[in-house]
Amino acid sequence: MSSTSVYPTPINAFKQSKRSVLSVIVDNEPGILARIVGLFSGRGYNIEALNVTVVDVQKNLSRITIETLGEEKVISQIIAQLEKLVPVHSATNLANLSESYEAEICLVKIEFDNEEQDQKILNFADIYRSRTVQKRQNIVVYEISGTSERINKFLDDLDTIGGIKVELVRSGPIGLGI
Amino acid sequence: MSNDNELTGADILLKALKDQEVDTIFGYPGGAVLPIYDAIFGQNFLKHVLVRQEAGAVHAAEGYARSSGKVGVLLVTSGPGVTNVVTGLTDALMDSIPIVCISGQVPSHLIGTDAFQECDTTGITRPCTKHNYLVKDVSKLSETIHEAFKIASSGRPGPVLIDIPKDVQFAKSKYISKKDISFREHRIKAGSKNVDKNFVIELVNHIKKSERPIFYVGGGCLNSGHQASQELIKLVNKTNIPITTTLHGLGCFPGEDKSSLGMLGMHGNYEANLAMNKCDLMINVGARFDDRVTGRLDAFSPDSIKFHIDIDQSSINKNVKVNFHTNTDITLTLKEINSFIDSNNIDFGDKDYDNWWGQINEWRKKECLHYEQGDEVIKPQHAISRLYELTKQKDTFVTTEVGQHQMWAAQYYKFSKPNRWITSGGLGTMGFGMPAAVGAQMANPDSLVIDIAGEASFLMNIQEIATAVQYKLPIKIFILNNEYMGMVRQWQELLHGSRYSESYVDALPDFKKLAESFNAVGVRAKNISELDDTINEMISIDRPVIADIWVDKKENCFPMIPSGAAHHEMLLSKYDKENPENQEKGKVLV
Numbered sequence: 006m007s008s009t010s011v012y013p014t015p016i017n018a019f020k021q022s023k024r025s026v027l028s029v030i031v032d033n034e035p036g037i038l039a040r041i042v043g044l045f046s047g048r049g050y051n052i053e054a055l056n057v058t059v060v061d062v063q064k065n066l067s068r069i070t071i072e073t074l075g076e077e078k079v080i081s082q083i084i085a086q087l088e089k090l091v092p093v094h095s096a097t098n099l100a101n102l103s104e105s106y107e108a109e110i111c112l113v114k115i116e117f118d119n120e121e122q123d124q125k126i127l128n129f130a131d132i133y134r135s136r137t138v139q140k141r142q143n144i145v146v147y148e149i150s151g152t153s154e155r156i157n158k159f160l161d162d163l164d165t166i167g168g169i170k171v172e173l174v175r176s177g178p179i180g181l182g183i
Numbered sequence: 184m185s186n187d188n189e190l191t192g193a194d195i196l197l198k199a200l201k202d203q204e205v206d207t208i209f210g211y212p213g214g215a216v217l218p219i220y221d222a223i224f225g226q227n228f229l230k231h232v233l234v235r236q237e238a239g240a241v242h243a244a245e246g247y248a249r250s251s252g253k254v255g256v257l258l259v260t261s262g263p264g265v266t267n268v269v270t271g272l273t274d275a276l277m278d279s280i281p282i283v284c285i286s287g288q289v290p291s292h293l294i295g296t297d298a299f300q301e302c303d304t305t306g307i308t309r310p311c312t313k314h315n316y317l318v319k320d321v322s323k324l325s326e327t328i329h330e331a332f333k334i335a336s337s338g339r340p341g342p343v344l345i346d347i348p349k350d351v352q353f354a355k356s357k358y359i360s361k362k363d364i365s366f367r368e369h370r371i372k373a374g375s376k377n378v379d380k381n382f383v384i385e386l387v388n389h390i391k392k393s394e395r396p397i398f399y400v401g402g403g404c405l406n407s408g409h410q411a412s413q414e415l416i417k418l419v420n421k422t423n424i425p426i427t428t429t430l431h432g433l434g435c436f437p438g439e440d441k442s443s444l445g446m447l448g449m450h451g452n453y454e455a456n457l458a459m460n461k462c463d464l465m466i467n468v469g470a471r472f473d474d475r476v477t478g479r480l481d482a483f484s485p486d487s488i489k490f491h492i493d494i495d496q497s498s499i500n501k502n503v504k505v506n507f508h509t510n511t512d513i514t515l516t517l518k519e520i521n522s523f524i525d526s527n528n529i530d531f532g533d534k535d536y537d538n539w540w541g542q543i544n545e546w547r548k549k550e551c552l553h554y555e556q557g558d559e560v561i562k563p564q565h566a567i568s569r570l571y572e573l574t575k576q577k578d579t580f581v582t583t584e585v586g587q588h589q590m591w592a593a594q595y596y597k598f599s600k601p602n603r604w605i606t607s608g609g610l611g612t613m614g615f616g617m618p619a620a621v622g623a624q625m626a627n628p629d630s631l632v633i634d635i636a637g638e639a640s641f642l643m644n645i646q647e648i649a650t651a652v653q654y655k656l657p658i659k660i661f662i663l664n665n666e667y668m669g670m671v672r673q674w675q676e677l678l679h680g681s682r683y684s685e686s687y688v689d690a691l692p693d694f695k696k697l698a699e700s701f702n703a704v705g706v707r708a709k710n711i712s713e714l715d716d717t718i719n720e721m722i723s724i725d726r727p728v729i730a731d732i733w734v735d736k737k738e739n740c741f742p743m744i745p746s747g748a749a750h751h752e753m754l755l756s757k758y759d760k761e762n763p764e765n766q767e768k769g770k771v772l773v
Contacts, residue, residue: 032370035317036305047310078500085497091314091334094369 021076024053026099026107026178027084032092033059033067040090041069050075050083054177066094070179072153099180107180110150113160115168117143126168133159144171153178189355192321192347193222196285199328201228202361205256207247207625208232209240213260214300215287218352232625232654235646237264239618241271242644244282246622248275249605250580252408254335255282255622261289262300265346266307270612272342273311277609278431279406281340283331284312290350291319304346313341321354329364330371337373339495340406374494378519379509386466386490386507387523390531393464393488395539396424399447402431402608403469403493405601407513412436412601414517415468421524422531425543427455429470430593430608438597444543448476449744450590453551453753454543456742459484460750461542467491469513472502473609474746474772482749492516551742551755552594561711563588563663563734567595567635570661573718579603579631580623584616584640587669587740592635614643617660621647624656631722633659638731639668639688648701651727659721660729662694665736673739677754694731703727746772 031037038057045052054072059065073083080098087096099105117123123145127137135149149159156175163170190198196219200208209232212220223231234240237259244255259265265286275282289298305317314334316327324347331343390396398419404411412435419426419442426436427447436443447455456478459465465487470476477483480502489505491498492513499508509516523529554564567588581596582605583589589606598604605623607615620634634641641662651658663669671686698705704724708717714732721730742753 036309036315039306040309043310078504082497082501085499085501089372089495089497091370091372 022074022079023076025073025075025080026180027071027073027080027087027096028099028180028182029069029071029087029096030060030094031067031069031090032094033065034092037067037090037092038069040092041071041087044086044090045071045073045083048083048086050079054175056177056179068179070177072178097182099182102182104183105180106183107152107178108150109153109156109178110148110176111156111160111173112138112146112148113163113173114144114146114171115163116171117145117168122167126163126166129162129166135159188357190358191218191222192318192324192352192354192356193218195321195324195356195358196328196347196352197222197226197229198358199325199361200256203254203329203332205254206230208256208258209234209243209247209622210258211235211237211240211260211264213264213287215261215264215289215349216258216285216352218349219258219285219287219347230625231258232621232650234618234621234650236644237267238271238614239621239644239647239650241268241275241282241284242612242615242618243622243625243647243650244284245271245275245278245280245615246582246605246619247626248280248282248622249619250602250623251626252602253281253626254332255280256285257282258285260287260300261304262302264300265304265344266302269307269311270610272308272344274607274610274612274615275342276311276313278607279340279402280342281335282342283328283335284342284344286344286346287352288317288346288348291348292350294348304344308344311342312344315344315346317346317348318351319348321351321356324351324356325359326364329359329361330366333366333371337371339374339403339498375511376515378511378515380519382490382507382509383516383519383523386520387529389464389488389490390422390424390466391529391534394536395458395462395542396422396464396466396536397444397458397462398424398426398466398468399429399459399470400426400432400435400468401429401470403471403495404432404435404513405469407469407494409601411469411514411517414514414521417521418517418524421521423535423540424466425458425540427451427459429473429476430606431604432470433593433604434598434601437599439599446593448473449478449746450594450740450742451476451744452594453549453742453755454546456744456750456753457546458543462487465489467493467505468517469493471495471498474502477502478744478752479747479749482751484750549755551753553756556711559710561708561714561732561734563591563665563738564595565711566661566663566708566714566732566734567591569714570633570635570718571596573715574631574633574722577631578627579633580605580620580627582606582616582619582623582632582634584634584636584643585611585613586637586640586671587665587673587738588635588637588640588663590670590740591663596635613640615640617641617644617658618647618650620658620660621650621654621656624651624658625654631659632656633661636660636662637669638662638664638666638691638694642688642692645697648698648703648727648729652702656727657725658727660727661718661721662729662731663734664691664694664731665734665738666691667736669738670740676739677743677745694729698727698729701727703729705729705731707731707733709733
């Protein structure tokens with residue numbers, strides 16, 4: 006992608022952009038999500054995935070996990086900007102930790118034509134340790150968790166087995182430093 | 184449920200303002216703030232300044248804050264009252280000015296119903312404030328106000344807004360005083376109090392090694408307080424290093440000192456920009472590598488080791504990668520550098536940078552601010568020079584609007600102390616200067632306050648002359664009248680083939696009569712022979728004065744680094760025909 010601007014813009018930066026997962030601890034108060042999302046859109050950063058939940062009721066803390074794209078310089082700037090927001094306690098790039106673990110959960114609804122195909126999908130899902138969570142007539146819902154790469158692979162491979170993916174939902178990655 | 188210890192939300196607000204030692208508030212009443220106005224009616228510690236439009240209130244609060252170092256406070260009603268201050272809040276955010284804006288909101292039970300004069304205030308102002316609040320529970324009000332003042336003035340300062348629904352202004356609760364509140368550190372973000380010793384040692388070592396060092400000083404030095412400027416002066420005197428300042432850094436170092444290269448950047452001095460381009464050591468003190476300063480980034484000071492002192496972590500490595508940085512307050516850091524030099528008896532005396540100063544003095548010979556004043560038409564540069572000469576004995580505060588006059592003021596008016604120069608830099612808000620002068624005069628009642636204006640900018644907030652008259656604020660509005668939006672016209676001339684699309688301001692009012700109709704005083708200079716007398720007359724009148732100075736309509740502001748060009752690709756004057764190669768590219772920039 007080329008830009009006509011002589012400023013180095015985030016668009017140029019995507020050339021060397023890499024995926025990063027940011028973990029942000031915030032005070033759970035009204036408007037905090039809007040502040041974070043507004044920061045990303047206002048400064049031209051990308052949000053690939055987003056996950057928000059209260060993690061400590063007593064201390065009133067939420068953890069927000071954001072998957073984003075950008076070269077290292079952009080990611081550092083995102084972190085610095087996030088840490089300027091008043092309700093933000095800390096913002097961490099999981100990739101910068103010496104060790105971290107990431108996981109994502111995915112539910113996929115599959116339609117099958119016959120018993121044989123159903124069995125074939127079940128066997129395949131088993132290899133990924135994906136389990137059936139709901140089944141009704143010729144519709145089955147599988148749940149799979151793991152790294153985003155693993156889920157991507159599962160979904161790609163599923164196409165080769167022949168089941169029709171009717172619908173799917175992913176939580177986006179969450180992660181922790183260890 | 185209420186008892187005698189409890190106060191209404193409106194009274195809590197007033198008590199908190201008193202606790203915060205606020206004595207001046209700029210505002211405009213309306214339905215959603217009537218309980219607060221009722222509380223203001225019954226007290227006498229707080230002076231309320233009634234502006235004529237809310238935009239005036241926010242710029243006045245900015246002028247008050249910039250000229251006093253205190254937090255500026257304003258009060259506006261819901262809906263249009265608060266949408267009118269969005270520009271000023273953004274201006275304060277860009278220029279790091281501490282202000283607190285109190286806005287009324289429709290009663291809680293009506294929020295979300297599209298009620299009369301309702302708007303999503305916190306939603307609209309979220310990206311243009313440092314922080315904002317909607318107070319839904321009166322028991323949280325005291326704490327919120329005190330936190331707002333703390334946040335506005337800590338770390339890198341900025342605007343904070345508190346939206347208070349009308350029912351919360353009536354509801355009762357206990358007041359909690361400032362001293363009984365313990366702030367949570369992560370929310371205040373005051374910056375580190377520990378000086379980075381390693382940074383100091385590295386810096387001193389690099390100063391010793393360098394051949395061509397330079398100080399590049401910005402508004403952060405101003406925000407760190409008067410002592411920062413004193414420490415800076417000490418350090419410059421010790422080291423004999425040349426110093427250039429940004430638009431907002433003017434006044435942090437005496438403009439007439441021999442070590443000062445003046446302002447740098449798009450309309451900065453030739454010697455300042457070339458010194459930045461050729462230096463081998465750059466010491467950035469509270470500046471943010473703004474695009475108006477750096478010019479084309481890939482050609483910005485290519486051979487220098489860069490040190491950066493900035494309390495805002497996000498300013499580090501944002502536009503320009505630096506070699507060393509610290510996020511500790513400037514005063515503390517400069518103090519440590521000075522005492523490190525003293526206690527280790529480091530003498531820079533043998534290192535006078537003679538070659539470097541020789542080179543700089545060669546560049547100075549270009550006399551980049553030279554202009555030719557004829558016998559008839561007043562040159563705008565000359566008008567500012569004379570204004571400076573005739574006011575420099577006084578402790579003068581100068582505000583400006585935005586455009587050519589602003590740049591000429593920055594170039595030709597010299598400041599020797601911080602906080603005397605109040606201008607809209609980051610956002611470039613036309614209409615800023617006159618209300619800012621109202622604020623500066625409120626904070627400094629005995630000083631001379633001058634708004635250096637263009638006629639187009641002045642018209643944008645002209646209503647505030649009534650505020651100045653009502654409160655007997657003897658501000659001076661010094662209009663460089665060229666009947667054009669001068670900077671727009673200059674860009675059209677340089678980049679758009681002199682097609683002056685909509686930049687001529689037709690049907691201007693008679694500013695002298697206009698002043699009289701407002702019960703202010705109008706004076707005018709039509710040619711060079713009238714200039715000094717007009718300025719002296721303006722200064723001598725103890726009332727608001729509009730001085731209409733007719734200047735050369737075609738004069739352009741030089742030097743100029745066109746957008747997209749580098750520091751060494753300056754246009755020096757209209758006689759200079761060397762246009763930079765990338766003019767076409769520069770056209771797409773602002």
